[in-house]
Amino acid sequence: MTRPQDNRDELERRIDDALHDLGQRRAPGTLESRVLAELTRRAALPWWRKHFAHWPVAARAAFLIASGGSVQLAIVAAMWVFARVHGLSVSTAATSWLRSAGQLTSSMFNLSVSLVGLIPHRWLYAGAALCMLLYGTLLGLGAVGYRLLYADPTSRGLTQT
Amino acid sequence: MHAYQDMVFSTAVRLTGNDAQAEDIAQEVFLKAYERFEQLRGSPTAGGWLKTVVTNLTLNHLSRYRARWRFFSELTHDDGHDDAAELTFAAPDTPAAQIDAEQRRALLENALRRLPEHQRLPLVLYHFEDMAYQEIAQRLHLSLAKVKTDILRGRAALAKLLPQS
CATH class of the missing domain: 1.10.1740 (Rna Polymerase Sigma Factor; Chain: A)
Structure with missing residues (x-):
């Protein structure tokens, strides 16, 4: 009497032999021409449309220098704008506006906590359960709809012909 | 090339x-x-x-x-039982023992292509790429048990095309 494990090992061996016996699939005849055409297309691109690593050394150096200059310019400009704004005392107005916004947010939060405290806990639990139920229903309907309308039948199993 | x-x-x-x-x-x-x-x-x-x-x-x-x-x-039941019996292939007109080797290879190749992706991927990685179960599970971000089950089901489906030993 053979054990299930022996049957599985035998099945593995037979499938392994059969699959290795398949050999290699022949590549389509168009593959080589496609690769060569793509290489030709890429070779015909101007240097600035190629990967940065393929740019001429001088162009790469110029790009790096220009990038560094741009960063430095942006920092200087930001510092200049900040100094001008600070000079016009706009920062004080901005600070007071932020403080007001913070107070408003805090008040809204306290109001929400108070309102939630007034609602009986059973209602809260029932509401949460209802939300979860509706979420699950929506997800289920979406999955069923996808499987009925879009899913490839062969991805769910093989049909008998 | x-x-x-x-x-x-x-x-x-x-x-x-x-x-x-x-x-x-x-x-x-x-x-x-x-x-x-x-x-x-x-x-x-x-x-x-x-x-x-x-x-x-x-x-x-x-x-x-x-x-x-x-x-x-892949919202299919994965309750552990072997559902390979549900998978059937286009059977050749002649009994499995009578078809020639070339025909069998073509059928097997076609059957492999038509396996569900979640069975074909680990099966190909195991048998053609010589990856271990654990390696496949890590590569596909699946549990070891699921990989083993899917490979077993894939083998069972393909086994219908092999001659009885």
């Missing part, structure tokens, strides 16, 4: 189950190889490099384009 194009295409087509996608992936592999032509030319590891690249590119391709649908398309 001539020496490796069948190997690269075979690997891609068996993982994807789709000739057009496999050809796209094979093209990408050879374009990458061209970028490293100086290193690969005459290298004894060129074949291994190509094999690794085509496997990685194919798995990345599959995960990129199908991950979003995986949840919906």
Whole structure:
């Protein structure tokens, strides 16, 4: 009497032999021409449309220098704008506006906590359960709809012909 | 390229189950190889490099384009029982013992292509790429038990085409 494990090992061996016996699939005849055409297309691109690593050394150096200059310019400009704004005392107005916004947010939060405290806990639990139920229903309907309308039948199993 | 194009295409087509996608992936592999032509030319590891690249590119391709649908398309019962009996293939007109080897290979290749992706991928990685179960589970971000179950079901489905021993 053979054990299930022996049957599985035998099945593995037979499938392994059969699959290795398949050999290699022949590549389509168009593959080589496609690769060569793509290489030709890429070779015909101007240097600035190629990967940065393929740019001429001088162009790469110029790009790096220009990038560094741009960063430095942006920092200087930001510092200049900040100094001008600070000079016009706009920062004080901005600070007071932020403080007001913070107070408003805090008040809204306290109001929400108070309102939630007034609602009986059973209602809260029932509401949460209802939300979860509706979420699950929506997800289920979406999955069923996808499987009925879009899913490839062969991805769910093989049909008998 | 001539020496490796069948190997690269075979690997891609068996993982994807789709000739057009496999050809796209094979093209990408050879374009990458061209970028490293100086290193690969005459290298004894060129074949291994190509094999690794085509496997990685194919798995990345599959995960990129199908991950979003995986949840919906694989909402099947996975309660552990062997459902291989539900999988049936186009049976040849003649009994399995009477079809010739070439016909059997064609049927097996077709059956492999038509396996569900979640069975075909681990099965191909195990039998063609010689990956261990644990390695496949890590690569596909699946549990070890699921990988083993899917491979077993895939084998059971393919076994219908083998002659009785």
